[in-house]
Amino acid sequence: MTTPFHYSTTYILDKSHFIETYDASATSATSATPIKAYTIAMALGLAGLMLLMFTETDPFVAWFIVALGGLEAFSVRYKKAWWLGRQLISKAANTELKLTVDEEGISSESIHVKNTLLWTDINEVEATDSGWLLHHKGGKNYLSARTLSKEAEAFVVVKAEKVNLQGA
Incomplete structure (x- = not known):
């Protein structure tokens, strides 16, 4: 027996563990095409600009939405660094x-x-x-x-x- x-x-x-995890799990097969990946960023940017130009909404709200679109575009462009940064500031980082x-x-x-x-x-x-x-x-x-x-x-x-x- x-x-x-x-x-x-x-x-x-x-950091080395998180880099290994990202490299192994974020395959090119699961990555969206460039235009698809930026769709949300473009939609947020356009929605913010439309609010700014065609409504009487407070410009702060419209610019906030435009900024969210920019932030989303940044997160798509620097996907690995963005993901790694989020992991390194999480409560799980550097724990046993x-x-x-x-x-x-x-x-x-x-x-x-x-x-x-x-x-x-x-x-x-x-x-x-x-x-x-x-x-x-x-x-x-x-x-x-x-x-x-x-x-x-x-x-x-x-x-x-x-x-x-x-x-x-």
């Missing part, structure tokens, strides 16, 4: 995370969050250059290979094959 697999480690959610991989699923625990993703809830496991994207009903999570031992990596690969076979 074999003993159930259990692996646990801790690491810091630092305890990661557990076992027969049940993958658990992460920090002072701010306690989350468990069961293997049965995962629809697809997509291998990336540096880890795995775990697709589930609520979205997708990234599991970095650099935080895992060789045994844990092998365990995740076996579980990924099972999950992907069940989903097919």
Whole structure:
């Protein structure tokens, strides 16, 4: 009889971790075409200008909407830096995370969050250059290979094959 697999480690959610997460999860396949990506920015800018020129609305409101359009365009143009900056000012930045991989699923625990993703809830496991994207009903999570031992990596690969076979 074999003993159930259990692996646990801790690491810091630092800038390098967030960069790796972004690079693995923000694929070019999910990126919108340039004109589509800027649609909201253009719509906000035009709405603000129309309010400014064709209504008696307070100019402050109209200029605020134009500024929101500019901010949205900025966030599209500098998407990675924007996302990374938001992560680095979040309460999760530079905190210690305890990661557990076992027969049940993958658990992460920090002072701010306690989350468990069961293997049965995962629809697809997509291998990336540096880890795995775990697709589930609520979205997708990234599991970095650099935080895992060789045994844990092998365990995740076996579980990924099972999950992907069940989903097919």
